[in-house]
Amino acid sequence: MTVVLSERKKQILKAVVVNYTNTAEPVGSRTVTRVYRMGLSSATIRNEMADLEEMGYLAQPHTSAGRVPSQLGYRYYVDYLMEKDGLSMDEEQALTSSLSTEKMREIEQIIINSARVLSAATNQTSLIMGPQFKKSAFRQIRILPLDESRGLVVLITDTGFIKNKVIDMKQHLSQAELQQVVSYLNQKLYGLTIDQVTTSLINELKRDLFRRLEILEQAFILLEESLKEERQIRVFLGGTTNILNQPEFKDVDKIRRMLNLFEQEPLLFKILEDTSSENDFVIKIGDENECEDIKECALITGTYKIRDKTLGTVGVLGPTRMDYSRVISIMRLLVDHLNMSLSS
Amino acid sequence: MTVVLSERKKQILKAVVVNYTNTAEPVGSRTVTRVYRMGLSSATIRNEMADLEEMGYLAQPHTSAGRVPSQLGYRYYVDYLMEKDGLSMDEEQALTSSLSTEKMREIEQIIINSARVLSAATNQTSLIMGPQFKKSAFRQIRILPLDESRGLVVLITDTGFIKNKVIDMKQHLSQAELQQVVSYLNQKLYGLTIDQVTTSLINELKRDLFRRLEILEQAFILLEESLKEERQIRVFLGGTTNILNQPEFKDVDKIRRMLNLFEQEPLLFKILEDTSSENDFVIKIGDENECEDIKECALITGTYKIRDKTLGTVGVLGPTRMDYSRVISIMRLLVDHLNMSLSS
DNA sequence: TCTTAGCACTCGAACTTTTAGAGTGCTAAG
DNA sequence: CTTAGCACTCTAAAAGTTCGAGTGCTAAGA
Numbered sequence: 001m002t003v004v005l006s007e008r009k010k011q012i013l014k015a016v017v018v019n020y021t022n023t024a025e026p027v028g029s030r031t032v033t034r035v036y037r038m039g040l041s042s043a044t045i046r047n048e049m050a051d052l053e054e055m056g057y058l059a060q061p062h063t064s065a066g067r068v069p070s071q072l073g074y075r076y077y078v079d080y081l082m083e084k085d086g087l088s089m090d091e092e093q094a095l096t097s098s099l100s101t102e103k104m105r106e107i108e109q110i111i112i113n114s115a116r117v118l119s120a121a122t123n124q125t126s127l128i129m130g131p132q133f134k135k136s137a138f139r140q141i142r143i144l145p146l147d148e149s150r151g152l153v154v155l156i157t158d159t160g161f162i163k164n165k166v167i168d169m170k171q172h173l174s175q176a177e178l179q180q181v182v183s184y185l186n187q188k189l190y191g192l193t194i195d196q197v198t199t200s201l202i203n204e205l206k207r208d209l210f211r212r213l214e215i216l217e218q219a220f221i222l223l224e225e226s227l228k229e230e231r232q233i234r235v236f237l238g239g240t241t242n243i244l245n246q247p248e249f250k251d252v253d254k255i256r257r258m259l260n261l262f263e264q265e266p267l268l269f270k271i272l273e274d275t276s277s278e279n280d281f282v283i284k285i286g287d288e289n290e291c292e293d294i295k296e297c298a299l300i301t302g303t304y305k306i307r308d309k310t311l312g313t314v315g316v317l318g319p320t321r322m323d324y325s326r327v328i329s330i331m332r333l334l335v336d337h338l339n340m341s342l343s344s
Numbered sequence: 345m346t347v348v349l350s351e352r353k354k355q356i357l358k359a360v361v362v363n364y365t366n367t368a369e370p371v372g373s374r375t376v377t378r379v380y381r382m383g384l385s386s387a388t389i390r391n392e393m394a395d396l397e398e399m400g401y402l403a404q405p406h407t408s409a410g411r412v413p414s415q416l417g418y419r420y421y422v423d424y425l426m427e428k429d430g431l432s433m434d435e436e437q438a439l440t441s442s443l444s445t446e447k448m449r450e451i452e453q454i455i456i457n458s459a460r461v462l463s464a465a466t467n468q469t470s471l472i473m474g475p476q477f478k479k480s481a482f483r484q485i486r487i488l489p490l491d492e493s494r495g496l497v498v499l500i501t502d503t504g505f506i507k508n509k510v511i512d513m514k515q516h517l518s519q520a521e522l523q524q525v526v527s528y529l530n531q532k533l534y535g536l537t538i539d540q541v542t543t544s545l546i547n548e549l550k551r552d553l554f555r556r557l558e559i560l561e562q563a564f565i566l567l568e569e570s571l572k573e574e575r576q577i578r579v580f581l582g583g584t585t586n587i588l589n590q591p592e593f594k595d596v597d598k599i600r601r602m603l604n605l606f607e608q609e610p611l612l613f614k615i616l617e618d619t620s621s622e623n624d625f626v627i628k629i630g631d632e633n634e635c636e637d638i639k640e641c642a643l644i645t646g647t648y649k650i651r652d653k654t655l656g657t658v659g660v661l662g663p664t665r666m667d668y669s670r671v672i673s674i675m676r677l678l679v680d681h682l683n684m685s686l687s688s
Numbered sequence: 689t690c691t692t693a694g695c696a697c698t699c700g701a702a703c704t705t706t707t708a709g710a711g712t713g714c715t716a717a718g
Numbered sequence: 719c720t721t722a723g724c725a726c727t728c729t730a731a732a733a734g735t736t737c738g739a740g741t742g743c744t745a746a747g748a
Contacts, residue, residue, distance in 0.1 A: 028740055041692050046741070064698045064740050144486055144498065152498065152506065154488065162496065164506050241603045244596060252594055259585045259603075372711055385721050390712070408711050408728045 005055075010081060011038060012048050013057055017069045017077045021321050024247045026066030071286040071320065074298070078283055078324050086325030087333075095121055095330065099337045107131065107160055110341055111236050114314075114334060119239025121330045124318035125262070126238040129272045131159050131311040138189045138197065143182050145175070157194070159306055184208075235268040248296070248319045261293045272313040275301045281328055286320050298322050302331050304338040311342070349401075354425060355382060356392050357401055361413045361421045365665050368591045370410030415630040415664065418642070422627055422668050430669030431677075439465055439674065443681045451475065451504055454685055455580050458658075458678060463583025465674045468662035469606070470582040473616045475503050475655040482533045482541065487526055489519070501538065503650055528552075579612040592640070592663045605637045616657040619645045625672055630664050642666050646675050648682040655686070 005013070015036040019027045029045040049067050052058045057073040060066075069077065087095075098117055111128050118126035136157035144152040146166070155163045188205060189197065240262050243249045249258065261267060271291050275282050281302040287295040294317065301315040314335060316327050349357070359380040363371045373389040393411050396402045401417040404410075413421065431439075442461055455472050462470035480501035488496040490510070499507045532549060533541065584606050587593045593602065605611060615635050619626050625646040631639040638661065645659040658679060660671050 026740090030740080042740095043692050043694095043742095044690085047691090050742080060741090062699060063742095064700075064738095066740065140490070142488055142496075144488065146484070146500070152486075152500070154496065154498065154508070156490070156496070160510070162508050162510070164498070164508060166504070166506070241600060241607060244600045244603070250596060252588060252596065252599070255596070255599065256585060256588045259588065263585060370711090374711080386711095387713095387721050387723095388719085391720090394713080404712090406728060407713095408709095408726085410711065 014081045028066035074285045082325050087329040115236045115238030122327050124316050127315040128236045129312040130234040134194045138192050304335050306342045358425045372410035418629045426669045431673040459580045459582030466671045468660050471659040472580045473656040474578040478538045482536045648679050650686045
C-alpha cells in the first residue's frame with residue numbers, strides 16, 4: 001500500500017507538516033525554500049509539491065494558496081518522518097517537577113493533577129479515564145454500626161477504592177451477629193472483580209443469609225448500587241478551554257459541538273475505550289476516529305497501570321495540526337510517572 | 345432615591361424588558377404599540393421612551409435603533425414590575441418529576457443532578473456550592489483495622505459527610521487499645537465543627553495520647569489533611585455550554601473569558617459566597633457583581649438548608665437579558681426540593 | 689532529463705462603497 | 719396631550735475593488 005517517496009519528497013512533506021504545525025497557515029513553495037534551504041528553487045519545490053498533492057499527501061485550500069498536509073500526509077509523517085524526541089532537557093525537568101509536587105496520596109487527586117499538567121504542557125485538551133472500579137478485585141467488606149438503627153458499609157478493592165454507604169438496619173444486630181455476616185460475605189467475595197459480582201450472585205448470597213438473618217437487605221444495596229452507579233466510569237478533563245486558542249476552532253458552532261461532547265462522559269469513555277491499546281501509544285488522525293464529533297481532530301492515547309494491571313487510559317485531543325512528537329514525549333513522561341505514583 | 349414613574353411609563357418599560365428578553369433585539373416604538381396595544385400611537389410611545397432614556401432606564405445602542413433596558417431598567421423591573429410566578433402548571437410538574445426521578449441517596453449525586461436540571465430548565469449556567477465540610481459538626485471517628493499494618497480511618501459528620509483514609513500503623517494495636525483511643529477522640533471532638541478542630545487542638549490531643557500510645561501519628565493525618573484539603577469547597581456546574589447559545593456571547597473572546605472563569609473553582613466559590621443571603625433570593629445585575637468577569641451578567645442566588653442549617657448556595661448565571669421571573673420560580677422549586685431531599 | 693527564471697493567471701482576505709430599511713426626533717395640526 | 723408626516727441617521731448586508739501571495743506553465747539552460 002505504502003508508496004515509496006523520494007528522499008526529496010519526504011523532506012518537503014516533513015517541512016510542510018512542521019511549518020504548518022507551527023503557523024497554522026498554508027505553506028507555499030517559497031517558504032519551503034527560505035526556511036528549509038535545500039539548494040533548490042521554488043519552482044522545483046512547486047513541481048514536487050504538485051506531485052505530493054496528486055499522491056494525496058498534501059492539499060490546497062484553494063487554487064492560489066499554499067499547501068496543507070492532508071490526513072494521509074499526517075499519517076505518513078507520524079509513521080515515517082517524525083523525530084522521536086520532541087522535548088528539550090529543560091522542558092523535561094520542568095515537567096517532572098510539576099508532576100511530583102507533593103506527596104499526593106488520593107488517587108483521584110493524582111489524576112486530576114495529571115490532567116491539568118498534561119493539558120498545560122501540550123496546550124491541548126487532555127482526557128484521563130479513572131481506574132475502572134468494575135475491574136478492581138473485591139478485597140473486603142465491613143459494617144460499622146453507627147447508632148441504634150444505622151450502620152456504615154465499607155467496601156475496599158485491591159486498587160485502593162474505598163466506597164461507603166450509610167444503611168438503615170431495621171432490626172438491631174448484635175456485634176457478634178454482624179461479625180458473622182461480614183465474615184461470610186468476605187469469604188464468598190474475596191478476589192472477585194466487581195464485574196463478576198453479578199445480581200444473581202448477590203441473590204444467591206441473600207438467600208443463604210436470609211435463612212439466618214432477615215435484616216441485612218439494606219447491606220446489599222451498597223453492592224447493587226455500586227454495580228449500577230459506576231457503570232459510567234469517570235473521565236477527568238483538563239484544559240477544555242485550550243481548544244479556544246486553536247485557530248481551527250474560531251467558529252462558535254464548532255466550539256459548541258466540542259464543548260458539548262466534553263460534557264457527555266459516556267461518549268468520552270467510549271472514545272477512550274475504542275482506541276486504547278495495551279502497550280503503546282495510539283495516534284488516530286481525522287476520520288480514523290470512530291466518533292463523528294472528532295473527525296476533524298487527532299487523538300493520542302496511552303494506558304497506565306498499577307503493578308502491570310492496566311487501569312485506565314490517558315488521551316490528548318486537538319486539531320490534526322498538532323505537534324505529535326512533542327505531545328507523545330510528554331505523554332510518555334506522564335504515564336511513567338503515573339505508573340510509579342499509583343503503585344505505591 | 346427611587347423616582348416615581350407614571351403608570352404608562354411603567355407599562356412601557358415592562359414591555360421593553362419583556363420583549364427584549366424574548367428577542368434579544370432592540371425594541372422600537374412601533375413594536376411596543378403593535379404587541380402591547382395600549383391605544384397609543386408610536387409617536388407617543390416614542391416620547392415616553394425618550395423620557396425613560398433620559399431617566400436612565402433605557403438605552404440606545406445607536407441613534408437609529410430601538411431601545412434596550414439599561415442596568416437600572418432591569419433593576420426597576422425586577423424590584424417593581426416583575427410578575428411573581430413565571431412558571432406554568434405544566435412546566436412546574438415536569439420539573440418536579442425530573443427532580444424526583446429516583447431515590448438518590450448520595451448527597452453529591454443529588455447536587456450534580458440538581459445542577460443539571462436547573463441549567464436545562466433555565467437555559468443558563470447553574471452553579472451549586474456543595475455542603476461545606478468545614479461547617480459540618482464532627483459526629484464520630486472510627487478506625488477499622490485492615491490487616492497487620494494498615495487501618496482505615498472513617499470520619500463522619502452530622503451532615504452526612506463520610507471521609508476515609510487508609511493509614512499505616514507502625515506498631516500493631518490490639519482491638520482493645522484501638523477502641524480506647526477511638527472513644528477518647530470521639531469524646532473530645534463530638535459536636536465541634538470541622539472549622540473548630542484547629543491544629544492546636546489536634547496537637548493537644550496528640551500530647552494527651554502520646555503519653556499512652558506512641559503509635560497513632562498517622563491517624564491524625566486524616567484530620568489534618570481534611571482541614572487543608574477541603575479548604576476549597578466544591579462548586580458543581582451545570583450547562584456551562586448554555587452561554588454559547590446566548591447571542592450576547594457570540595464573540596469567541598468573551599466565551600474564553602467566561603469558560604476560563606468556570607474552570608477556577610475558588611473564584612466561583614467567592615462569587616457565590618459574596619452574594620448569598622440566608623433567607624431570600626438575591627439578584628445581582630451587571631456591575632452590582634463584585635467579580636470583574638461577570639459584570640455583563642446577571643446572577644441569581646439562593647441558599648439551601650438541612651434542618652434549618654444553611655449548607656450551600658445555588659446560583660444561576662446568564663446575560664442581564666434574562667427571564668428573571670421564570671428563573672426565580674424554577675430556583676424556588678429546586679431549593680425546596682433540595683431542602684427536602686437532603687433532610688432525610 | 690532535471691532545474692529554473694519568468695510571467696500570466698487565480699483567488700481569497702481585507703477594505704470600500706452602495707443600498708435598504710428600521711427607527712428616531714421634530715414640527716405642526718388636531 | 720396626542721398624532722400624522724417627514725427628513726434624517728445609522729447599521730447590517732450586499733456588491734464592488736484592490737492587493738498580494740501563490741500557483742501552473744513555458745521555454746531556456748545545465
